[in-house]
Amino acid sequence: MSSSPKELWLENQLCFPLYAVSRLMTKQYTPLLEELDITYPQYLVLLVLWQKDDQLVSDISKRLLLESNTLTPLLKRLEQKQLVKRVRQESDERKVLISLTNAGKELQNKAVCIPERLVENIKSEDISAQEVEQMMTTIHKLISTLATTSERLS
Amino acid sequence: MSSSPKELWLENQLCFPLYAVSRLMTKQYTPLLEELDITYPQYLVLLVLWQKDDQLVSDISKRLLLESNTLTPLLKRLEQKQLVKRVRQESDERKVLISLTNAGKELQNKAVCIPERLVENIKSEDISAQEVEQMMTTIHKLISTLATTSERLS
DNA sequence: AACGATTAAATCGTGTACGATATAAATACA
DNA sequence: TGTATTTATATCGTACACGATTTAATCGTT
Numbered sequence: 001m002s003s004s005p006k007e008l009w010l011e012n013q014l015c016f017p018l019y020a021v022s023r024l025m026t027k028q029y030t031p032l033l034e035e036l037d038i039t040y041p042q043y044l045v046l047l048v049l050w051q052k053d054d055q056l057v058s059d060i061s062k063r064l065l066l067e068s069n070t071l072t073p074l075l076k077r078l079e080q081k082q083l084v085k086r087v088r089q090e091s092d093e094r095k096v097l098i099s100l101t102n103a104g105k106e107l108q109n110k111a112v113c114i115p116e117r118l119v120e121n122i123k124s125e126d127i128s129a130q131e132v133e134q135m136m137t138t139i140h141k142l143i144s145t146l147a148t149t150s151e152r153l154s
Numbered sequence: 155m156s157s158s159p160k161e162l163w164l165e166n167q168l169c170f171p172l173y174a175v176s177r178l179m180t181k182q183y184t185p186l187l188e189e190l191d192i193t194y195p196q197y198l199v200l201l202v203l204w205q206k207d208d209q210l211v212s213d214i215s216k217r218l219l220l221e222s223n224t225l226t227p228l229l230k231r232l233e234q235k236q237l238v239k240r241v242r243q244e245s246d247e248r249k250v251l252i253s254l255t256n257a258g259k260e261l262q263n264k265a266v267c268i269p270e271r272l273v274e275n276i277k278s279e280d281i282s283a284q285e286v287e288q289m290m291t292t293i294h295k296l297i298s299t300l301a302t303t304s305e306r307l308s
Numbered sequence: 309a310a311c312g313a314t315t316a317a318a319t320c321g322t323g324t325a326c327g328a329t330a331t332a333a334a335t336a337c338a
Numbered sequence: 339t340g341t342a343t344t345t346a347t348a349t350c351g352t353a354c355a356c357g358a359t360t361t362a363a364t365c366g367t368t
Contacts, residue, residue, distance in 0.1 A: 009205055013269055014276075014286070015179050016198060017293045020219050022176035023325075024300035025169050030326090041354065044170060050158040058316065065174050068317050070355055077353080094316040094363050108158060115167055122168075124299040131292050132168070138281065138289040139171045145278040146178035177355075184357090195324060212346065222347050224325055231323080248333050248346040310368085319360070330349070336342085 028121055032114050036107055042078055043111070045071070046100075049084065050108050054099045056089075065147060083107060182275055186268050190261055196232055197265070199225075200254075203238065204262050208253045210243075219301060237261060 026040045033043050041064075048063050049055065055063075057071055064071075075098060078084045083104035089095040180194045187197050195218075202217050203209060209217075211225055218225075229252060232238045237258035243249040 009201070013201070014272070014290075015183060015194070016201075016218075017290060017297060018172070018176045018179050019194075019198070021293050021297050021300070022172045023219065024297060025172050027326090028300065029169060039353065040169070040173075044173075047158075047163070047167070047170075051163055056316085057318095061316095064170075065177065066354095067356065069319075069357085072318055074354075088317095092316085092364070096317065118168070122296070122299060124295065126295050127292065127299065131295075135289050135292040136168075136171060138285050139175050141278065141280050141285075142276070143171060143175050143178060145276060145281065146175070146182065181356090193323065210346085215346095220324095221326070223327085223349075226348055228324075242347095246334070246346085250347065312365105312367090314365070315363080317361085317363105320358085322357095323355085325354080326352090328350085331347085333345085333347100335344070338339100338341090 025122075028118055029114070032117060036110055037081065038078075038083075038107075041066075041070075041074055045074065045078065045098075046083065046104065046107065046111070049098065049100050049104070050111075053105075054097055057096050057098060060098060078104075179276075182272055183268070186271060190264055191235065192232075192237075192261075195220075195224075195228055199228065199232065199252075200237065200258065200261065200265070203252065203254050203258070204265075207259075208251055211250050211252060214252060232258075 029040050029043065033040060036043075038046065044064055045060060048060050057068055057075065060075075061067060061071055075084065075086060079086050082101055085099045085101055087097050087099065089097055183194050183197065187194060190197075192200065198218055199214060202214050211222055211229065214229075215221060215225055229238060229240055233240050236255055239253045239255055241251045241253065243251055
């Protein structure tokens with residue numbers, strides 16, 4: 001069936017399954033987030049702000065592992081939707097503080113049901129809660145390994 | 155520290171860790187793939203073709219879970235790089251067969267070392283091979299669950 | 309005070325992702 | 339044999355991602 005060495009098979013590489021599952025998971029969120037009129041990365045930013053309001057672009061950047069070149073336009077779109085304010089700090093004009101508007105705070109009420117609804121959607125007989133738990137533990141370890149190595153490179 | 159219910163914490167949602175680890179993993183590939191002058195999704199397409207040459211756009215689509223709206227421009231870029239040919243089938247003019255050029259086939263020789271080099275990079279004392287194995291098993295189950303549910307919806 | 313180095317965001321260009329729609333070919337079937 | 343339906347790919351518009359660079363403000367050192 002295959003001509004290539006098995007190291008190069010799609011399934012045997014770490015990358016593809018992670019890439020595929022990430023995209024599929026995002027697609028699960030999409031219809032739920034449409035009700036809030038936000039995208040998935042916008043939802044992540046709001047999660048960060050709901051947990052702690054008034055954060056710098058650089059704070060959000062560290063949290064989501066996204067650079068300003070991704071965050072700046074995204075935050076401008078959230079500002080257009082009147083969900084956040086972007087205010088340049090007086091004490092240090094380089095920094096921009098991101099704060100939730102009232103609408104942004106209130107959106108949290110519509111969002112609280114999302115995690116629950118999502119878990120409902122992906123429930124499967126084949127996959128135990130304990131198994132998912134374990135996967136998450138490994139992924140968190142992987143993230144800290146990879147995040148520090150890519151930090152070292154930049 | 156936090157004002158939001160813990161269901162809405164970034165770390166407790168399935169989505170963010172999967173999203174973050176996928177992007178971090180892709181970044182690990184980037185410098186290796188630069189040597190081949192291809193991007194990560196282009197690499198995935200080539201992996202599919204190296205395993206079995208001469209596949210339809212729809213075959214690659216099923217394999218990578220990417221639609222034609224993503225694949226068509228990507229394949230055109232691979233064609234520009236002279237790595238693949240795109241030939242419309244005579245028997246059925248709707249179908250487009252994707253085949254490796256000689257350069258595309260030869261690129262495999264430069265790619266064989268990538269999986270090994272990558273595993274080297276992400277090796278960590280905290281993470282056992284068995285643990286990664288287990289994570290992959292769970293992720294594969296998740297993918298088949300999610301892929302079938304999203305198929306049902308479309 | 310002066311000026312090079314650092315830092316925080318923003319800008320730019322390229323390449324995905326993907327929903328929605330379009331196009332054109334093949335098929336079904338009345 | 340038309341004609342409605344389905345299928346395979348392509349096109350379009352929007353929104354990320356991200357490397358590279360720019361801009362402007364602050365810091366550090368002399």
